[in-house]
Amino acid sequence: MDKTVSTLADAVADIHDGATVMIGGFGGSGAPIELIHALIDNKPMGLTVINNNAGNGHVGIAAMIENGLVAKMICSFPRSSNPVAFTEAYNAGKVALEVVPQGTLVERIRAAGAGIPAFYTATSYGTELAEGKPVEEFDGKCYVRERWLKADFALIKAQQGDTFGNLTYRMAGRNFNPIMAMAATRTIAQVSAFVEPGTIDPEHVITPGIFVDTMVEVPNPAQEETLIRDGVVYP
Amino acid sequence: MDKTVSTLADAVADIHDGATVMIGGFGGSGAPIELIHALIDNKPMGLTVINNNAGNGHVGIAAMIENGLVAKMICSFPRSSNPVAFTEAYNAGKVALEVVPQGTLVERIRAAGAGIPAFYTATSYGTELAEGKPVEEFDGKCYVRERWLKADFALIKAQQGDTFGNLTYRMAGRNFNPIMAMAATRTIAQVSAFVEPGTIDPEHVITPGIFVDTMVEVPNPAQEETLIRDGVVYP
Amino acid sequence: MSTIDTIKLSNARIAWRAAQDIEDGAYVNLGIGFPEMVAQYTVEGRTPVFHTENGVLGFGPAPAKGDEDWDLINAGKKAITLKPGAAFFHHADSFAMVRGGHLDVAILGAFQIAENGDLANWSIGKGAIPAVGGAMDLVQSAKRVAVVTDHVTKKGQPKLVQRCSMPLTGVACVTRIYTSLAVVDVEGGRFLLREKLPEISFDDLQALTGAELITQGDVADLVVPDLD
């Protein structure tokens, strides 16, 4: 068993028009920039993208939007220090938006990974984001019912990965990555360092390999913030 | 901030008659034997105990039952290689039993810790364990609605713990311990080694201190299996 | 000893047959007891990864006697060893793997299997103390749910039936049954006979089965090496 592929192009080759794609990261932290850029090279169209944000500057998800790949964003916070890509596309009616509270977003993703089709949360009760959703009272408090959120693909960024797909992350770059890995039909990870099985202490594995399908090594990944400060526009 | 106490008796002193107590471990693996025995010394009565099993031999939860502390067990598998304590008490009508499928049990506990009052699972649909529970169809498949499961106290066993309550575990001794730590009003951990904050790599913390209230050091914890092989009867 | 007892496969040989269907890289959960034997017959060159409910992926066989570590056990509370690439995780993540459909195969024992795939394997009914463990989670969620079992009970009653009379573990969940006499798939609410021991006739096998055995094209010979 070996889940590694040798090129970024191979890693994202199967992502097709109209696919739903989860993309890990919180802002630039933990964002799989190289996988995103390889996806832009392929130009699949009409994608639904699930991420906490909606891109920044002219790289990563912002570049996906500017290059016309994205039909819909599902996110909690489509603003950033430089939100021009999303803002223009949204205002022009080119990209649809579903705003989900951040905790509900990640719990819906976790639910998909954990086989929970629906759950109740107090979050958003009584607000416009709960409109049209079933409400139920438990122990005297009102809760909103939320559905799982699945994807065809997840693109994630990890630190170490062995050939079985066991992964670690780097600091707060962990964020959505391990949860999205659970929720997609196919999880594709860019990994900063490939290691042999047994190198990662079994106590320190964050994402067990069962949740990972494809891995590609990106030894010195770019940081989104650095690219933005350097004024990079992709491609 | 320092969550440590110096004696086992101090750690369990507040556990009162009628309390609901989660106890970590899967069989003897990860079971907080010393905390359980300290609790038996206090003899609170009428406890509801939540554990995967229902005790083995004449130590740990089995000894709680034999010493009359337990009014009700909530568990997935009340059998063991030596189940005499539970079996006799149950057959004599002294202990009530709620059997919950193992995955539903841990998910109900996780739901309590995560603020999810109810969720749906396919597990147990169409079986007698789903009788009386709401059923709903999502995407063409039927699911059973389950409620969160909370406790007044959780007794857990960890490997390393710093004074802030950050914990690690030992191999498969992890099991229910980190989840129960999230779900109780007060979580009490026996820890094999106290360390200073900063000793545990922030990447390797399994239970962040926010979930832990009280800790006591038990440097060389007994293994339930060893006690049983030695024929120990507690007290 | 009846004819059946002289020809039927031993548990080891049933386990061997089940092991032939486990692909390289498959994530597999084996039930406590008899199903655990399947791991011993892993096909050369394949690396399945074994999952146990109590939070381990990638474990290996039992350690030598005296080398047990009682924090390193499987769901049957038996001591295990680790293979390179193993991982520990907590129980909620373990059952997220199960319920979320991440296991490729779960292999369990059975009291009864109905022709619609219903499984009864957790409770003999009134009287006994109920104990379910993780079986109800596993049968509802693994991509393939296989059963390894004698073809009939110790009293000679069929275990493959039209409708289970014992309490259900799960509804319409079993996909394949490896018995001491045959390999049977559950498809479209019917038992499809895929393989049978060449020593038993179709009619004799049908007589030992509580529901109709359907054949589609040839039924292959169930051939298992002598493992004893």
Added chain:
Amino acid sequence: MSTIDTIKLSNARIAWRAAQDIEDGAYVNLGIGFPEMVAQYTVEGRTPVFHTENGVLGFGPAPAKGDEDWDLINAGKKAITLKPGAAFFHHADSFAMVRGGHLDVAILGAFQIAENGDLANWSIGKGAIPAVGGAMDLVQSAKRVAVVTDHVTKKGQPKLVQRCSMPLTGVACVTRIYTSLAVVDVEGGRFLLREKLPEISFDDLQALTGAELITQGDVADLVVPDLD
């Protein structure tokens, strides 16, 4: 410049006042921007633990310029540092902490707070692109939900109102409000005035407040050191 502008507390001084109520060992989430200032005024001898939605407990102030690591940021996407005893975790665990009621205090900004505790702080209504982040989770679940805010809007309109006119972030969730003029608790659907600047009369404060201010016994002086 009106009289109010000459006497009102700066954001730093509001943050100082809020910091006085944070106990030793409290788990605290501070909203992006102004609420983040509260951390700077942690009371000597107390060790609160700061939580950020993106998966860190126990972080400290920003690093020196040039020392930033962009994998070590807070929910505002600003670089942070770690204190001893910090922990990383994924987003689902992070919001389990939030939604599960494990945070002692969440401190947020506000557009409007109603006397029943309703909070509006996420959307100015139609036209703007909606963006909610973690605010709706935090306000529904922390044990105490505090607001730091100017007492009135830039146009001089009350922010403490009978009923919010802007889109709600949460219902009946705010427990205490630290304003530039006063400290107000929300209890039983009413604003209870706890402290006010000695330089402003009760009547003038009431005139700047969009709902009735209730007093129970003495109203304490809101005294904050000069921090500038």
